[in-house]
Amino acid sequence: MTGPAAAPRKPVILTVDDDPAVSRAVARDLRRHYGEKFRIVRAESGPDALETLNELKLRGETVAVFVADYRMPQMSGIEFLEAAMDIFPMARRVLLTAYADTHAAIDAINVVDLDHYLLKPWDPPEEKLYPVIDALIEAWRATGERAIPHTKIIGHPWNARSSEVREFLARNRLYYSWFRSDEPKGAALLEAAGQDGMTLPVVITEQGETLIDPTDAELAATLGLTTTPSGDFYDLVVIGGGPAGLAAAVYGASEGLKTVLIERTATGGQAGQSSRIENYLGFPDGLSGAQLAERARRQAEKFDAELITAAEVVALEVDGVARTVHLSDGRAIGTRAVILAMGVEYRQLPAEGCADLTGAGVYYGATTSVASECDDDEVYVIGGANSAGQAAMYLSRTAKSVTLVIRRTLEDSMSHYLIQQIRSRDNIKEMPNTVVHAVKGNGHLEGICLEHTDTGEREEFACGRMFIFIGAEPRTDWLDGVVVRDDHGFIVAGPDLRDISGWTLDRPPHHLETSVPGVFVAGDVRSESAKRVAAAVGEGSMAVMLVHRYLAET
Template sequence: MTDSPRPAGTPDPTILLVSAHHADHLLDEFGRYARDYDVRCARSSADALAVIDDVRAGGGTVALMVQDGDLPDAHPLEAFGDWRARVPTARRLIAAPYERFLEQAAELRPGLAKGKYDAYLLMPRGVRDEEFHGAVCELLSDWGSTVAAPVVETVRIVSEPGNALTAAVREYTERMGMPTRVLDPASDGGRAVVEEHESLGGTVTYPLLQAMGRDPVAVSSVREVARMLLGAPTETDVAGVVDLAVVGAGPAGLAAAVYGASEGLRTVVLEAEAIGGQAGTSSMIRNYLGFPRGISGMRLAQRARNQALRFGTQFCTGWEVTALDAGPEGTHVVRTSAGDVTARAVVVATGVAYRRLGVPGVDALVGLGVSYGSAMSAARETEGADVVVVGGGNSAGQAALHLARFARSVTIMVRRSSLAETMSDYLIGEIAYNPVVRVQTCAEVADGGGDGRLQWLDVRDLATGDVVRRDAQALFLLLGAEPHCDWLPDGLARDDHGFVLTGRDVPRERWTDDLPPVELATTVPGVFAVGDIRSGSMKRVASASGEGASVVPLVHRYLAP
């Protein structure tokens, strides 16, 4: 057995156990993590702060803080607040002993809804308490995927600083669940990749990408990266007529793929970008049924993809759909940038795109401090920065809370007078508690600029019209939704905003024999729409997944002889 590779001189991340009465028991219980983590104990909140300072002074960081909820010198939630001020990225866990678990639950569990800590668990009372350790591993896994630099990377990108395409490629690979490291060309690792590329006769342009042991390649677009990593069109041709073509791999499309393939339909999913859609960019979805500690959009999407693959779904990533033609005898031809797919039924699940701000100075800096969407991979680079998030939906709230772990300040900017109309209450509560995040209402971005990357924003007060310039090193734009369905045929009915009409929402004059299409069916026979692209949908991950599952029986009914 060989040693696990670690960057030279980098301390192992710390798991900090804090308890006056159960420290020895917790230390024994967490002994299984000692190979990969520096497991330390403290017996009070003050001692814990001293340990945190010592770890940071040595160049390390704390991944997980565990306490038993009964500290001699501080209320448990106040202690978490003090510790978080030192290490905002650490995950926080209360492991309550059996005799106090129920007694303290009523007092401490409300803190979960405010984001004061991440989990309230029963302290193990015997060996092999895998329910407890499963929760611990979930927290450490979330920390590792969103905070820590990868110890072993799947993808290496060599690029000079300030390359917008590099930022986009990194966002794509990390959303696909591939640990990614960006190397400067002057670094030892970067120089080695450049020299290997030159030895193969390649011309060095940036970014250079090396993935999964393959030769380095100079890339020019994210779509090229998708085809390179997941199969070029000639390697993934879809032969013959499939039963179901799903266009879009967000939550709705993934659910349709899982249920379609598991019910015996030959299913193909066509996705132009990364698996997961907008939901795949969410740092943490806390109100999705069945995940009490929350789950990142990337992990949810990759789990669904693996589930669909298990049932035989074929994924074609990097295939942009350009048209849909109704073919003879009830078949449809989905035309893509990589070839045509013929299907007996089509589910449209392309979701929506974030609306562009329309400010030239800002749009010119996309990838250079400006991001459309939450851009999780960019969060690590905002350490010590002043960040602005524009948008009032759940995605904006989730992005702001994630960025608050790194940035000096995070401002959520909305045109409305409050967040209450557009954001879930649990997120509003977490935002109100977080000292790093503030909300600026009745305001909009009027301009932005900087020397090579974003440095400032002009902000207009919508009540007075006054414009004030402020410092900002990062801007994340999550501006509502625009449907992505220009490729659909003219005969498919849409509402005034371009969203697809289904079922009884279809105008009566478009009904057949005075009967509306079945629920989720469009005005084109054999073509269905689910998720955010559908007019009247709830624009929530759970409802999109439900529609994706619900459409499969309708597809079966349509295909039945």
């Protein structure tokens, strides 16, 4: 006769503080609120806490959250968190700190990817402690301590499509394992799938289905993303899933409009690829673009907005008050109103050899899959705006050195706080008044030739990876002849239409309304927009208010 099966162990919240009174107080407050579903474990020094973590690991237990005091004599809270990450890398990290140590806590955001810092005292916990831990537990459950994912990608770092597939899955929060085709495990998987590795990447799904160099649409459909709208008519169609589009979807659906958002690649847009956004209102610790995109996506879905991925809009048809959106698969969707929120795409670097090596050492943006492979490399970041600075800070955590190549100077285009962070990092070097003349390599990037614009002198350097952030441009050619665009392809709206032909109504256009009544624009794709995440979110929500006004008039 066998006894009952052992109950699964509760995940752990571990707190470490060298002050016994504080340690007991933290554990008491955590146990009071989370004791039913979590085991609260406390330690009074960093080394003791690490020993406990190793024991938990050996027993097969999981840790959801670390709460560590900053000032501890044997090992600081930052040093502890850095070591703890090696044992339980998915656990969320909180630093307890006094007001005087706030700057150290902010620095820790970049050193150990800190999720939050709490000022002592944290009373009342209902206002200052529990909301923070609740959010971190929710995020931990979303990524959690997972078993090895069943979806497998077999590819090669110098195969451009391999990098694209990895990034597509990562940005759409589809978990996978990566195997190099030239290593034993990858070769064994290729053999088992009956492939010779001549065509990469190869994707093997959880069900054992093999996809050879799949398109984004094939990946999305096979791995369970929603790729087609459920209906043929909507109150509001939002085109683009960046911050502006996600904000429009949230406000549209929450205010009773039947809303569908159509995104070509992944929600979050360019902002979703940012390693750290630190000047977004309400997030003093900063947050990653992926975190912002994920929270906004969940929020939109909570209000029953439909989010369609890997679907491309190719035309907008206007017939009186009817608006029809045409997709690349031939499907057409009718709608009462449209919000154009496609954002922008990275501008291509015209340097000699760049196009041939894109995806093989030359990258636009610093994707997580590529950035994770830059350990001990000497990398170059091209550009001087905030996106380049954020990438440089992120890459400097693991790269041997990061060189920022800037056409002018950092002060011309980068936020002051980010310049200060960059100049505090010993392994980041600035090269102002410099452009890329050419890149060289046989099958992958091996060298870079830089030209100093003030002297005309050229220098060559060994370089294995280069990340490009030289501005962006809209992809609005499919709207040619439909809405008015400026000379650079950005969409003109509101008062800016005053001196441009194309407006047909007696009333003036609403603030974000394009030359077609009922078609609005929000975010970076709008002419003269601010090109900031907060501005895009504001415009997305404002556009919905104007949609309501338009619908009330028709």
